Amino acid sequence: MVDKKLPQKWDEKADIIIVGSGFAGLAAAIETKEAGSSVIILEKMKGYGGNSTISDGVIAAAATKIQADLEITDSSQHMYEDMLKAGLGLNQPELVQALTERSSETFQWTIDFLGVKYLNRVDQFGGHSVPRSYTTYNRSGSAIIKQLLQKVNDLGMRIRTKVFLQTILVDSKERICGVLVRDGYEYPDATTGIAKYIKARKAVILATGGFANDIELRTSQDPRLTSEIGSTNKYSTTGEALREALRIGAMPVHLSWIQLGPWASPDEKAYGIGPDFASYIAFPYGIMVNPKTGNRFVNELADRKIRSDAILLVGQPCIGIADEEGIRASGHRIEHCLRKGVVKKFNQIHEIADYYQIPIHSLKKTIEQFNDYVDQRFDEDFNKPILSNAKPLRYPPFFCIRLWPKVHHTMGGVLINSKAQVLNLSLQPMKGFYAAGEVTGGIHGACRLGSCAIIDCLVFGRIAGRYAASNQKI
Secondary structure (H helix, E strand, C coil), X not given: CCCCCCCCCCCEEEEEEEECCCHHHHHHHHHHXXXXXXXXXXXXXXXXXXXXXXXXXXXXXXXXXXXXXXXXXXXXXXXXXXXXXXXXXXXXXXXXXXXXXXXXXXXXXXXXXXXXXXXXXXXXXXXXXCCCEEEECCCCCHHHHHHHHHHHHHCCCCEXXXXXXXXXXXXXXXXXXXXXXXXXXXXXXXXXXXXXXXXXXXXXXXXXXXXXXXXXXXXXXXCCCXXXXXXXXXXXXCCHHHHHHHHCCECEECCCCEEEECCCCCCCCCCCCHHHHHHHHHXXXXXXXXXXXXXXXXXXXXXXXXHHHHHHHHCCCEEEEEEHHHHHHHCCCCHHHHHHCXXXXXXXXXXXXXXXXXXXXXXXXXXXXXXXXXXXXXXXXXXXXXXXXXXXXXXXXXXXXXXXXXXXXXXXXXXXXXXXXXXXXXXXXXXXXXXXXXXXXXXXXXXXXXXXXHHHHHHXXXXXXXXXXXXXXC
Protein backbone atom coordinates (compact mmCIF):
# COMPACT_ATOMS: atom_id res chain seq x y z
CA MET A 1 0.00 0.00 0.00
CA VAL A 2 1.26 3.47 -0.88
CA ASP A 3 1.61 5.83 2.07
CA LYS A 4 -0.04 9.11 1.09
CA LYS A 5 1.08 11.02 4.17
CA LEU A 6 2.55 14.33 3.03
CA PRO A 7 4.61 16.88 4.96
CA GLN A 8 2.87 19.80 6.64
CA LYS A 9 5.55 22.06 5.19
CA TRP A 10 7.65 21.63 2.06
CA ASP A 11 11.33 22.56 2.21
CA GLU A 12 11.41 23.52 -1.48
CA LYS A 13 9.11 23.74 -4.47
CA ALA A 14 9.57 23.65 -8.26
CA ASP A 15 7.44 22.92 -11.30
CA ILE A 16 9.53 19.92 -12.33
CA ILE A 17 11.83 17.67 -10.31
CA ILE A 18 14.29 15.65 -12.41
CA VAL A 19 16.14 12.78 -10.76
CA GLY A 20 19.36 11.96 -12.60
CA SER A 21 21.91 14.03 -14.54
CA GLY A 22 22.78 11.76 -17.47
CA PHE A 23 21.68 12.05 -21.10
CA ALA A 24 17.97 11.64 -20.35
CA GLY A 25 17.82 13.87 -17.29
CA LEU A 26 19.72 16.77 -18.84
CA ALA A 27 17.77 16.58 -22.11
CA ALA A 28 14.53 16.68 -20.09
CA ALA A 29 15.79 19.64 -18.06
CA ILE A 30 16.56 21.65 -21.19
CA GLU A 31 13.13 21.04 -22.67
CA THR A 32 11.24 21.86 -19.46
CA LYS A 33 13.21 25.05 -18.90
CA GLU A 34 12.73 26.18 -22.48
CA ALA A 35 8.99 25.58 -22.01
CA GLY A 36 9.02 28.06 -19.13
CA SER A 37 8.94 25.69 -16.15
CA SER A 38 11.14 25.92 -13.07
CA VAL A 39 13.38 22.90 -12.63
CA ILE A 40 15.31 21.16 -9.85
CA ILE A 41 17.84 18.54 -11.02
CA LEU A 42 18.95 15.98 -8.44
CA GLU A 43 22.03 13.73 -8.68
CA LYS A 44 22.88 11.16 -5.99
CA MET A 45 26.63 11.13 -6.68
CA LYS A 46 29.11 13.97 -6.25
CA GLY A 47 29.79 14.23 -10.00
CA TYR A 48 27.53 14.95 -12.95
CA GLY A 49 26.54 12.70 -15.81
CA GLY A 50 26.37 9.27 -14.23
CA ASN A 51 26.99 6.33 -16.53
CA SER A 52 26.50 8.54 -19.58
CA THR A 53 29.94 10.10 -19.14
CA ILE A 54 31.75 6.77 -19.62
CA SER A 55 29.69 5.49 -22.53
CA ASP A 56 31.44 5.14 -25.88
CA GLY A 57 29.67 8.18 -27.29
CA VAL A 58 28.13 6.38 -30.27
CA ILE A 59 24.61 7.39 -31.28
CA ALA A 60 22.39 5.74 -33.87
CA ALA A 61 20.14 7.69 -36.21
CA ALA A 62 18.38 6.80 -39.45
CA ALA A 63 18.00 8.77 -42.68
CA THR A 64 20.50 11.46 -41.74
CA LYS A 65 22.22 14.00 -43.97
CA ILE A 66 25.55 12.23 -43.39
CA GLN A 67 24.10 8.98 -44.71
CA ALA A 68 22.64 10.76 -47.72
CA ASP A 69 26.00 12.36 -48.51
CA LEU A 70 27.63 8.91 -48.37
CA GLU A 71 24.81 7.41 -50.47
CA ILE A 72 23.75 5.07 -47.63
CA THR A 73 20.09 4.15 -48.07
CA ASP A 74 18.28 4.08 -44.73
CA SER A 75 14.97 4.99 -43.14
CA SER A 76 13.31 5.11 -39.74
CA GLN A 77 11.37 2.02 -40.80
CA HIS A 78 14.58 0.09 -41.45
CA MET A 79 15.89 1.07 -38.02
CA TYR A 80 12.54 0.12 -36.49
CA GLU A 81 12.74 -3.33 -38.09
CA ASP A 82 16.33 -3.85 -36.94
CA MET A 83 15.43 -2.97 -33.35
CA LEU A 84 12.46 -5.34 -33.32
CA LYS A 85 14.52 -8.14 -34.80
CA ALA A 86 17.21 -7.78 -32.13
CA GLY A 87 14.55 -7.40 -29.45
CA LEU A 88 12.93 -10.69 -30.54
CA GLY A 89 9.70 -8.80 -31.10
CA LEU A 90 9.29 -8.06 -27.40
CA ASN A 91 9.69 -4.32 -27.93
CA GLN A 92 6.73 -2.00 -27.42
CA PRO A 93 6.09 -0.93 -31.05
CA GLU A 94 4.87 2.59 -30.26
CA LEU A 95 8.02 3.32 -28.27
CA VAL A 96 10.34 2.03 -30.99
CA GLN A 97 8.43 4.06 -33.55
CA ALA A 98 8.75 7.21 -31.45
CA LEU A 99 12.48 6.65 -31.10
CA THR A 100 13.27 5.83 -34.72
CA GLU A 101 11.09 8.55 -36.23
CA ARG A 102 12.78 11.18 -34.03
CA SER A 103 16.29 9.77 -34.32
CA SER A 104 17.51 11.92 -37.21
CA GLU A 105 16.07 15.15 -35.85
CA THR A 106 17.47 14.47 -32.38
CA PHE A 107 20.91 13.63 -33.74
CA GLN A 108 20.89 16.90 -35.68
CA TRP A 109 19.74 18.68 -32.47
CA THR A 110 22.91 17.51 -30.74
CA ILE A 111 24.93 19.12 -33.54
CA ASP A 112 23.01 22.36 -34.20
CA PHE A 113 21.62 23.14 -30.72
CA LEU A 114 24.14 21.53 -28.38
CA GLY A 115 27.26 21.88 -30.52
CA VAL A 116 28.39 18.25 -30.22
CA LYS A 117 31.21 17.29 -32.59
CA TYR A 118 31.44 13.87 -34.23
CA LEU A 119 34.07 12.00 -36.20
CA ASN A 120 33.66 12.27 -39.96
CA ARG A 121 32.48 8.68 -40.37
CA VAL A 122 29.48 6.41 -39.99
CA ASP A 123 29.84 2.83 -38.72
CA GLN A 124 27.77 -0.33 -38.88
CA PHE A 125 27.38 -1.95 -35.47
CA GLY A 126 26.19 -5.49 -34.83
CA GLY A 127 22.52 -6.06 -35.62
CA HIS A 128 22.14 -2.93 -37.77
CA SER A 129 21.35 -3.60 -41.42
CA VAL A 130 23.27 -0.51 -42.63
CA PRO A 131 25.86 1.93 -41.24
CA ARG A 132 23.98 4.41 -39.00
CA SER A 133 26.18 4.86 -35.91
CA TYR A 134 28.01 8.14 -35.28
CA THR A 135 30.90 8.52 -32.84
CA THR A 136 31.74 11.65 -30.86
CA TYR A 137 35.10 13.27 -31.58
CA ASN A 138 36.64 11.90 -28.36
CA ARG A 139 34.91 8.50 -28.57
CA SER A 140 33.15 9.17 -25.27
CA GLY A 141 29.72 10.15 -24.04
CA SER A 142 31.44 12.93 -22.12
CA ALA A 143 31.45 14.93 -25.37
CA ILE A 144 27.64 15.02 -25.29
CA ILE A 145 27.36 15.43 -21.51
CA LYS A 146 29.72 18.42 -21.63
CA GLN A 147 27.51 20.19 -24.16
CA LEU A 148 24.32 19.31 -22.29
CA LEU A 149 25.82 20.71 -19.08
CA GLN A 150 26.85 23.88 -20.89
CA LYS A 151 23.30 24.37 -22.17
CA VAL A 152 21.86 23.66 -18.70
CA ASN A 153 24.20 26.31 -17.29
CA ASP A 154 23.32 28.79 -20.05
CA LEU A 155 19.65 28.37 -19.18
CA GLY A 156 20.34 29.24 -15.55
CA MET A 157 19.89 25.79 -14.03
CA ARG A 158 22.18 24.00 -11.63
CA ILE A 159 22.46 20.39 -10.53
CA ARG A 160 22.17 19.41 -6.87
CA THR A 161 24.73 16.67 -6.23
CA LYS A 162 24.89 14.15 -3.37
CA VAL A 163 21.10 14.07 -3.12
CA PHE A 164 19.58 10.61 -2.68
CA LEU A 165 15.97 9.86 -3.69
CA GLN A 166 14.39 8.16 -0.68
CA THR A 167 10.65 8.34 -1.39
CA ILE A 168 8.38 9.38 -4.26
CA LEU A 169 5.38 11.11 -2.75
CA VAL A 170 1.79 10.51 -3.86
CA ASP A 171 -1.19 12.67 -2.83
CA SER A 172 -4.79 11.69 -2.10
CA LYS A 173 -5.70 12.12 -5.77
CA GLU A 174 -3.08 9.55 -6.82
CA ARG A 175 -0.84 12.24 -8.25
CA ILE A 176 2.93 12.22 -7.91
CA CYS A 177 3.48 15.47 -6.05
CA GLY A 178 7.07 15.48 -4.85
CA VAL A 179 9.99 13.61 -3.34
CA LEU A 180 11.65 12.98 0.00
CA VAL A 181 15.44 13.11 -0.40
CA ARG A 182 18.60 12.85 1.68
CA ASP A 183 20.55 16.05 0.98
CA GLY A 184 24.27 15.57 1.61
CA TYR A 185 24.13 11.84 0.94
CA GLU A 186 27.39 9.89 1.09
CA TYR A 187 27.38 6.84 -1.19
CA PRO A 188 26.40 4.12 -0.40
CA ASP A 189 24.88 4.90 3.03
CA ALA A 190 21.22 5.84 2.47
CA THR A 191 20.93 7.10 6.07
CA THR A 192 23.38 9.94 5.50
CA GLY A 193 22.34 13.48 4.66
CA ILE A 194 19.48 15.66 5.83
CA ALA A 195 15.87 14.73 5.04
CA LYS A 196 14.17 17.27 2.77
CA TYR A 197 10.75 17.39 1.15
CA ILE A 198 10.61 18.92 -2.32
CA LYS A 199 7.24 19.59 -3.96
CA ALA A 200 6.73 19.09 -7.71
CA ARG A 201 3.99 21.47 -8.85
CA LYS A 202 3.79 19.78 -12.28
CA ALA A 203 5.71 16.50 -12.39
CA VAL A 204 8.59 14.27 -11.35
CA ILE A 205 10.82 12.89 -14.10
CA LEU A 206 12.82 9.77 -13.31
CA ALA A 207 16.09 9.50 -15.27
CA THR A 208 18.22 7.45 -12.90
CA GLY A 209 19.65 4.87 -15.30
CA GLY A 210 19.86 1.10 -15.00
CA PHE A 211 20.78 -1.43 -12.34
CA ALA A 212 23.80 -3.22 -13.82
CA ASN A 213 25.67 -3.11 -10.50
CA ASP A 214 22.73 -4.03 -8.28
CA ILE A 215 23.81 -7.64 -7.71
CA GLU A 216 20.75 -8.54 -5.65
CA LEU A 217 18.28 -7.17 -8.19
CA ARG A 218 20.00 -8.53 -11.27
CA THR A 219 20.49 -12.04 -9.85
CA SER A 220 16.82 -12.11 -8.85
CA GLN A 221 16.09 -11.78 -12.56
CA ASP A 222 18.99 -13.79 -14.01
CA PRO A 223 20.76 -16.08 -11.50
CA ARG A 224 23.82 -16.33 -13.78
CA LEU A 225 24.70 -12.70 -13.15
CA THR A 226 26.44 -13.07 -9.80
CA SER A 227 29.25 -10.88 -8.58
CA GLU A 228 31.58 -13.15 -10.56
CA ILE A 229 30.32 -11.47 -13.75
CA GLY A 230 31.82 -8.02 -14.18
CA SER A 231 30.05 -4.87 -15.33
CA THR A 232 30.97 -2.10 -17.75
CA ASN A 233 29.01 0.42 -15.69
CA LYS A 234 29.92 2.84 -12.93
CA TYR A 235 29.63 1.31 -9.46
CA SER A 236 26.73 3.65 -8.68
CA THR A 237 24.35 2.06 -11.23
CA THR A 238 22.05 0.53 -8.65
CA GLY A 239 18.29 0.25 -8.70
CA GLU A 240 16.99 2.17 -5.67
CA ALA A 241 14.92 4.60 -7.73
CA LEU A 242 13.50 1.78 -9.86
CA ARG A 243 12.46 -0.12 -6.73
CA GLU A 244 10.82 3.01 -5.38
CA ALA A 245 8.85 3.50 -8.60
CA LEU A 246 7.66 -0.10 -8.44
CA ARG A 247 6.68 0.37 -4.78
CA ILE A 248 4.24 3.15 -5.67
CA GLY A 249 2.63 1.08 -8.42
CA ALA A 250 4.60 1.54 -11.64
CA MET A 251 4.31 -1.31 -14.11
CA PRO A 252 7.58 -3.24 -14.50
CA VAL A 253 8.58 -4.62 -17.87
CA HIS A 254 11.44 -6.85 -19.09
CA LEU A 255 13.42 -6.75 -15.83
CA SER A 256 14.95 -10.14 -16.60
CA TRP A 257 16.34 -9.04 -19.97
CA ILE A 258 19.83 -7.93 -19.00
CA GLN A 259 22.34 -7.32 -21.75
CA LEU A 260 25.94 -8.45 -21.67
CA GLY A 261 28.61 -6.74 -23.76
CA PRO A 262 30.35 -9.33 -26.00
CA TRP A 263 33.24 -6.91 -26.69
CA ALA A 264 34.35 -6.71 -23.04
CA SER A 265 37.68 -8.13 -21.90
CA PRO A 266 38.40 -9.96 -18.63
CA ASP A 267 41.88 -8.39 -18.69
CA GLU A 268 40.60 -4.99 -17.50
CA LYS A 269 38.02 -3.63 -15.09
CA ALA A 270 34.69 -1.99 -15.93
CA TYR A 271 34.17 -0.86 -19.55
CA GLY A 272 37.84 -0.32 -20.28
CA ILE A 273 39.40 0.32 -23.67
CA GLY A 274 39.28 -3.15 -25.20
CA PRO A 275 35.81 -2.57 -26.68
CA ASP A 276 37.34 0.07 -28.96
CA PHE A 277 39.40 -2.63 -30.65
CA ALA A 278 36.71 -5.33 -30.56
CA SER A 279 33.79 -3.20 -31.79
CA TYR A 280 35.54 -1.18 -34.47
CA ILE A 281 38.20 -3.60 -35.71
CA ALA A 282 38.07 -7.26 -34.64
CA PHE A 283 34.34 -7.80 -35.13
CA PRO A 284 33.80 -5.93 -38.43
CA TYR A 285 37.15 -6.72 -40.07
CA GLY A 286 38.39 -9.85 -38.28
CA ILE A 287 37.13 -12.98 -36.57
CA MET A 288 36.45 -14.42 -33.11
CA VAL A 289 37.46 -18.01 -32.37
CA ASN A 290 36.90 -20.60 -29.68
CA PRO A 291 40.41 -21.17 -28.22
CA LYS A 292 39.60 -24.81 -27.53
CA THR A 293 38.88 -25.59 -31.20
CA GLY A 294 40.33 -22.71 -33.23
CA ASN A 295 36.98 -22.37 -35.00
CA ARG A 296 34.62 -19.44 -35.47
CA PHE A 297 31.31 -20.02 -33.70
CA VAL A 298 29.11 -16.97 -34.31
CA ASN A 299 28.49 -14.07 -36.69
CA GLU A 300 30.85 -11.42 -35.31
CA LEU A 301 28.38 -8.70 -36.33
CA ALA A 302 25.30 -10.33 -34.85
CA ASP A 303 23.48 -8.48 -32.08
CA ARG A 304 24.92 -8.38 -28.58
CA LYS A 305 22.70 -11.09 -27.11
CA ILE A 306 23.56 -13.61 -29.81
CA ARG A 307 27.30 -13.00 -29.45
CA SER A 308 27.32 -12.91 -25.64
CA ASP A 309 25.26 -16.08 -25.33
CA ALA A 310 27.56 -17.81 -27.82
CA ILE A 311 30.68 -16.86 -25.83
CA LEU A 312 29.11 -18.01 -22.56
CA LEU A 313 28.32 -21.36 -24.18
CA VAL A 314 32.01 -21.76 -25.05
CA GLY A 315 32.62 -21.43 -21.34
CA GLN A 316 35.86 -19.45 -21.41
CA PRO A 317 37.19 -16.21 -22.91
CA CYS A 318 37.31 -16.29 -26.71
CA ILE A 319 39.87 -14.63 -28.97
CA GLY A 320 39.21 -11.73 -31.33
CA ILE A 321 41.73 -11.47 -34.17
CA ALA A 322 42.43 -8.69 -36.67
CA ASP A 323 45.40 -7.62 -38.78
CA GLU A 324 47.19 -4.44 -39.82
CA GLU A 325 44.88 -3.97 -42.80
CA GLY A 326 41.81 -4.24 -40.56
CA ILE A 327 43.14 -1.45 -38.38
CA ARG A 328 43.83 0.71 -41.41
CA ALA A 329 40.36 0.09 -42.85
CA SER A 330 38.70 0.93 -39.51
CA GLY A 331 40.38 4.32 -39.26
CA HIS A 332 41.03 3.74 -35.55
CA ARG A 333 44.25 3.73 -33.55
CA ILE A 334 45.00 1.08 -30.95
CA GLU A 335 48.18 2.28 -29.25
CA HIS A 336 46.25 2.79 -25.99
CA CYS A 337 45.02 -0.82 -26.13
CA LEU A 338 48.54 -2.12 -26.73
CA ARG A 339 50.07 -0.01 -23.96
CA LYS A 340 47.58 -1.36 -21.45
CA GLY A 341 48.16 -4.91 -22.65
CA VAL A 342 44.50 -5.63 -23.37
CA VAL A 343 45.37 -6.12 -27.05
CA LYS A 344 48.42 -8.24 -27.94
CA LYS A 345 50.56 -8.00 -31.08
CA PHE A 346 51.84 -11.04 -33.01
CA ASN A 347 53.95 -11.33 -36.15
CA GLN A 348 52.81 -14.82 -37.19
CA ILE A 349 49.66 -16.89 -36.84
CA HIS A 350 51.54 -19.67 -35.04
CA GLU A 351 52.50 -17.13 -32.35
CA ILE A 352 48.79 -16.52 -31.72
CA ALA A 353 48.19 -20.26 -31.44
CA ASP A 354 51.10 -20.73 -29.05
CA TYR A 355 50.17 -17.83 -26.80
CA TYR A 356 46.47 -18.72 -26.45
CA GLN A 357 46.98 -22.49 -26.74
CA ILE A 358 44.80 -22.74 -29.84
CA PRO A 359 45.13 -25.79 -32.17
CA ILE A 360 47.34 -24.35 -34.91
CA HIS A 361 45.98 -26.40 -37.82
CA SER A 362 42.38 -25.52 -36.97
CA LEU A 363 43.22 -21.84 -36.58
CA LYS A 364 45.00 -21.70 -39.96
CA LYS A 365 42.09 -23.48 -41.63
CA THR A 366 39.59 -21.10 -40.01
CA ILE A 367 41.50 -18.04 -41.21
CA GLU A 368 41.90 -19.45 -44.72
CA GLN A 369 38.18 -20.18 -44.91
CA PHE A 370 37.28 -16.71 -43.68
CA ASN A 371 39.64 -15.16 -46.20
CA ASP A 372 37.86 -17.05 -49.00
CA TYR A 373 34.55 -15.63 -47.75
CA VAL A 374 35.98 -12.10 -47.79
CA ASP A 375 37.25 -12.60 -51.33
CA GLN A 376 33.84 -13.82 -52.50
CA ARG A 377 32.04 -11.18 -50.38
CA PHE A 378 29.80 -13.75 -48.70
CA ASP A 379 30.16 -15.60 -45.39
CA GLU A 380 28.74 -19.07 -46.00
CA ASP A 381 29.09 -20.18 -42.37
CA PHE A 382 27.48 -17.35 -40.39
CA ASN A 383 26.24 -14.80 -42.95
CA LYS A 384 28.37 -12.07 -41.43
CA PRO A 385 28.16 -8.85 -43.49
CA ILE A 386 31.44 -8.36 -45.39
CA LEU A 387 32.08 -4.62 -45.35
CA SER A 388 32.94 -2.95 -48.65
CA ASN A 389 36.47 -2.05 -47.51
CA ALA A 390 37.21 -5.38 -45.77
CA LYS A 391 40.21 -7.41 -46.85
CA PRO A 392 41.32 -10.96 -45.95
CA LEU A 393 43.34 -11.62 -42.80
CA ARG A 394 46.70 -11.76 -44.58
CA TYR A 395 48.50 -8.62 -43.46
CA PRO A 396 50.71 -9.06 -40.36
CA PRO A 397 51.24 -8.04 -37.70
CA PHE A 398 48.14 -9.58 -36.14
CA PHE A 399 46.34 -8.21 -33.09
CA CYS A 400 44.30 -10.19 -30.57
CA ILE A 401 42.06 -9.63 -27.55
CA ARG A 402 40.49 -11.97 -25.01
CA LEU A 403 36.72 -11.51 -24.86
CA TRP A 404 34.32 -12.37 -22.04
CA PRO A 405 30.89 -10.71 -21.59
CA LYS A 406 30.17 -8.18 -18.87
CA VAL A 407 26.82 -6.82 -17.71
CA HIS A 408 26.28 -3.71 -19.79
CA HIS A 409 22.65 -2.63 -20.11
CA THR A 410 19.40 -3.46 -18.34
CA MET A 411 16.62 -3.45 -20.90
CA GLY A 412 13.91 -3.61 -18.22
CA GLY A 413 12.46 -0.89 -16.04
CA VAL A 414 9.21 0.99 -15.66
CA LEU A 415 6.80 0.90 -18.58
CA ILE A 416 6.11 4.22 -20.29
CA ASN A 417 3.97 5.34 -23.20
CA SER A 418 5.02 7.44 -26.19
CA LYS A 419 4.58 10.60 -24.07
CA ALA A 420 7.11 9.19 -21.56
CA GLN A 421 4.38 8.89 -18.92
CA VAL A 422 4.93 6.09 -16.43
CA LEU A 423 2.11 3.54 -16.55
CA ASN A 424 0.60 1.91 -13.47
CA LEU A 425 -0.41 -1.72 -12.96
CA SER A 426 -3.66 -0.99 -14.77
CA LEU A 427 -1.66 0.37 -17.72
CA GLN A 428 -2.94 3.88 -17.09
CA PRO A 429 -0.63 6.93 -16.96
CA MET A 430 0.41 7.86 -13.44
CA LYS A 431 -0.43 11.52 -12.93
CA GLY A 432 2.61 13.75 -12.80
CA PHE A 433 5.11 10.93 -13.30
CA TYR A 434 7.46 10.60 -16.28
CA ALA A 435 10.58 8.56 -16.99
CA ALA A 436 13.27 8.34 -19.66
CA GLY A 437 16.45 6.43 -20.34
CA GLU A 438 17.63 3.13 -18.93
CA VAL A 439 15.28 3.26 -15.94
CA THR A 440 12.49 2.53 -18.44
CA GLY A 441 11.74 -0.73 -20.21
CA GLY A 442 9.93 -1.97 -23.30
CA ILE A 443 11.90 -0.04 -25.90
CA HIS A 444 14.66 -2.53 -26.67
CA GLY A 445 12.93 -5.81 -25.92
CA ALA A 446 15.25 -8.77 -25.41
CA CYS A 447 18.37 -7.01 -26.71
CA ARG A 448 19.42 -3.41 -27.26
CA LEU A 449 21.29 -2.72 -30.47
CA GLY A 450 24.65 -1.04 -30.00
CA SER A 451 24.48 2.79 -30.25
CA CYS A 452 20.72 2.88 -29.58
CA ALA A 453 21.02 3.79 -25.88
CA ILE A 454 22.08 7.43 -26.28
CA ILE A 455 19.39 8.15 -28.87
CA ASP A 456 16.84 6.46 -26.57
CA CYS A 457 17.86 8.69 -23.66
CA LEU A 458 17.85 11.90 -25.67
CA VAL A 459 14.60 11.26 -27.55
CA PHE A 460 12.57 10.26 -24.51
CA GLY A 461 14.29 12.74 -22.22
CA ARG A 462 13.15 15.54 -24.52
CA ILE A 463 9.67 14.03 -24.80
CA ALA A 464 9.38 13.72 -21.01
CA GLY A 465 10.48 17.32 -20.55
CA ARG A 466 7.99 18.69 -23.06
CA TYR A 467 4.96 16.80 -21.76
CA ALA A 468 5.82 17.32 -18.10
CA ALA A 469 6.07 21.06 -18.67
CA SER A 470 2.60 21.10 -20.24
CA ASN A 471 0.94 19.82 -17.04
CA GLN A 472 -1.21 22.06 -14.87
CA LYS A 473 0.35 23.15 -11.60
CA ILE A 474 -0.90 21.78 -8.29
